[in-house]
Amino acid sequence: MFESRWICNSFEQFHFDLFNTKSGPGFTTTKINGKFLTSQNLIHILVCLKPSIRDKDEFIDQCIKALKKDNTNLSKDIQDFRNNYTSNDALTYYTKPTFFFKLLNHGLRTCAIELLFLYRFFVRDIFDRLEENQCQHSIRVYRGQKIQKTERQQLEQSIGELISVTSFLSTSLNRKVAIQYLGDTKIQPNETNEQQMKNNSEEYILLEIDADPKCRNTPFAVIEENAAISEEQEVLFGAGSIFRLKSIRLEKQNHGYHPIWILEMELSNGNEHELKDLIYRFRYSYANEERTELSLSSLGLMLCSIQRIRFASKLFQRILRDPSLLNTVEQARCQRIMGHISSAQHHYWQSLRWYRRSLTTYTLINSKNSYSKDIASVYDAIGNVYLVRKQYRQAHISYQQSLSLWQLFYDKNQDQEEIAYCFLRQADVYLAESHLEEASELVRKGLYMLYRCHWSNTIHADLVFAHSKLGDVLVSLKLFDLAVDHYIESLIVSRKIFSEDDSFLFSIYSDLQIVCEKADRNFDQLLVDNGIPVIEDQIHVDHFRNNNGTPYQMIFKCPRCKKWQWIFTVFRPIKRWVCTGCWKKRCPRLMSYFWVLT
Template identity: 25%
Template sequence: MSCYDNKNLELISLIWLDNMADATQENREIQDKLRSAVNYLRTFDNCQTCEHYIRNIINDKQDKLILIVSGKLGQEIIEKIHHLKQIISIFVFCIDKDRNELWANNYKKIRGVIVTLNDLLKQIDLDRKSDEQKLNESINIFKNKDEIFPLLLQIDSSPIDKRSLLKICFKEYEGNLNEFESIRDFEHLYSSSNALDWFFNETFLYRLLIKALHVFNIEIIFLLRFFLQDIEQQLKNCLSSSEIVYRGQLMTNDQIEFLNNSIYEKNLRFNSFIIANQNKEQVLKSLLNTSNTNGLNRVLFEIDSNQIGKKHKEFIIFPITTCFHITSIELDKQIRIVKIKVFNTYKLNEKKTKNSFQLAHLLRHIGRLDQSEKLFYLLLDQYPSLNFQSYDGLGRIAQDKGLYELSLNFYMKSFEIVPFEHRAHCLNNIGCAYDYLENYEDALQYYAEALTLMTTDPDQAMCLSNMGITYAKNEQYQQALQCFQQSLSIRERKLSENHVDIGISYTNLGVIWSTMGELDHALEHFNLALKSFSVNDFEIFRAIVYQNMAKIFQEKTQFDRALTFYQDAEKLFQQHRSIDHPNLIYIQQQIQQLKQQQ
């Protein structure tokens, strides 16, 4: 049984449904043997709880199931769950083979009716390897808007990471003797020079990495960054390929639509390593022979290696930082042929120049709040002497989620242990929390104290901006206007007109002018803000501006324009905030009201 976060850390889970699965010592011994084929095993003795688990517990699109059923319970449950996409294969493990084959032959996902344990183990192991290969090939594609992996590769690993990883692995594979032995080998024999062997031999390390990349499990990815770094370093020493190479995979209709809509995008990326083959006929044969019980699309990627791909044995493997653009998409009978050209601007630097907190803040900045939160909690354990930074990060995340009391608690924890040189920033954050809690008197008090400790222009401009926001909320508009103008004046002396902080200043001034009834003056400042934010691609700030512009057009009774701006704001907030965030809820309420007025 998996113990880490109560989730399977590999791609495939195994379920055994039999009313005697846990009833005898013999069957408990069978469970141990089954785990040698698929580590994550769940047993059920009735159809109701089994079906509930399959439908509701295994709800991650990336999790796939191999199901073992007895003859009697199999007849009862398979009709109900056979269509579910998370189920990739089914085995009927029974005594009466002939009788059960009569009904089993009606279901495509049933791979066999089996009466001996050895045959069952052999078939599950074969299917698991085949299914894993298909799942590993079915990696997703997305627009590469962030620099997560280049940053990750520049964060030095430490012995703490390996100890943390080993602790997770020993817990995850507890009772699995085969994997325990492999973990011991890793503990004593792994070196940076044999990373590719650990990857291509499909060890537990490989399976953990592939699943983590598929679902973006940031804790595991972070702990495995040494493995990613070692693979990238080894690839540097492999021969480059300039040939056209091929990979096949099954893709959903949504993925096909994404490809069609991205044909002019210049910066796409797979969410894992691209592994390809020089033999087109071999790839096509494998693609056509791949079982397709879920109605997926067969896709052949024709990849221009562009000296980026590296030769390792019979494979061509591309670094994880590889990006690509699509040059064409064609339909040839049953197969879509997607031609892509790869590029990679990232250069691996043996000297590690980044730190873990930069990654956690990047995740927060691009809207991956849950992943950022998990990483900050991990850093609490790994770097106790820097807990003030972790608490600060957790406070910012709670603030982004609209959990302002929790945010204040984290900031206060940080303040208790923060070194003097970081005290001003901590006081400023506490002021922000009080502001969100509508305790404006305390907010202004903390801002004022922070301002006396700040020694740089950017910090002073930020603090003045925050004070202006609080004055505005407290209906002290002249004081707010004065703070915002002082902040903008400082920033204009030091920053370019397209800098995000200039955009923030224009936004704040727009809000004040709007509040004071100067609507056209406010719109002028909001448009200036959008120019700054469009250059810097700060979507959450654009969302805030759109929301404020929508309010102005509501006041001007230009309801169509108001609705358009609210919808633009909603779209961006949905990408960067939780569904229960107060701003998003407010915007959706306004959209509903405006639609009712039409």
């Protein structure tokens, strides 16, 4: 029995995410801790989703399809699961040495969202059983594990920080049993070079975890009675458990055996101010608008935020097929989000159809103007699509309808971010139409309103974008000195918000450099005077190559307009190191031919 469970444990690798509060200058917490927050939020949504009688059948159907494709001999396990599984048996099936255990933890470790979506009923059932059998007193548990040397070094640099174990974590009350999980730690005298390299890159660790049931972040329970194998004094922690790393020390073993690193950790309730604030903001922003609870659409919104657009689209289409949502706020909301998804995929006519459907649904249910905010946001999205398609008259109409609804919802004289955004978007249309005076006036109104909204904290991304936009308008008006002032303000604030390798930050640097040349001002000296570090040209090249590059493209700085440009390498001799825009101005007829080629 112990041997079969040990084989299971070989699949259950120790995969962790760090919540790092020691962020360097210029780096945001969200940037550093994105993986940590994504795994926490995903698990929370899966556990909170309402159960459906179709969940189990859907999972089994997908398993059968996979069997037909791979011709694997797992039909007996699936048949047993179909006939005998109930929610009360979740822990029994989890601890059985079957593919359920292996696939589930693989999905949690790799954040395989489509796989975890199928497992959602199983994850929820395990959490329910752990909560029912929650330990009522403090315990110390152990777990033996092999990890990569680089991972151990990363943990050593994170003492005092929070660690999230993304999968379910099996531990033992018995220290000797946990050490047995490490396998044979004896140093083999006749190892091949390949074996020596592998052993040098892997290290043995023993987790010593103190868990207090007062920490209600994630349930944990002794599962001997419910487990398929009940001889290991096993304690199971729910997926996404958060621990604080207290210390790491090296414990030497007998001569001829590998040393073991001891990691002392304690269960955390996750109530640290910064972490709690980020998770609360997520749960509020993705909650159902009527009942402030998480639903399938919450999962879809999270998928959009991490750029998993294709699966998000499938999920929202699945939601919209539910007949119970006909003429409800949830239906209108999902139609609106489908419009956003289609627009992100550059399917603009399709996105307009979704937005119009959303407007129709909101109109049917909009008693006493209850959803005027939502309707305003739909008109705003329609205006964005028309602006991209250069249909400026329709864009003006949509933005004006949005502005009227926001002003109806709020007091006309009340400063609100949404009204400021309307001014800025209308300014985009005027700028595209080359109506520069009108654009300048609207951007100034929007910027002034944003300052009044954020008077208590002027370090805000909205102000960065507004200053940058006003700089663009002033450049078009050839007021270069004023444009420099706004670009500098945008750059100062953006360096406190965005990470140092953010593409928007690079674009502000580039725009400021161009305007400084037009205004006859020393770019490097201007940066020094304002305490802004100079970015070398090679950093620009490395950044663009790492984030956008392909083997067929290269990045270069146009000597005429000073902008950073992508070109296909085969056209480098033809373009003679002048960018597309500059060459088009010099030779428009010839350029139109190469524009088609590139």
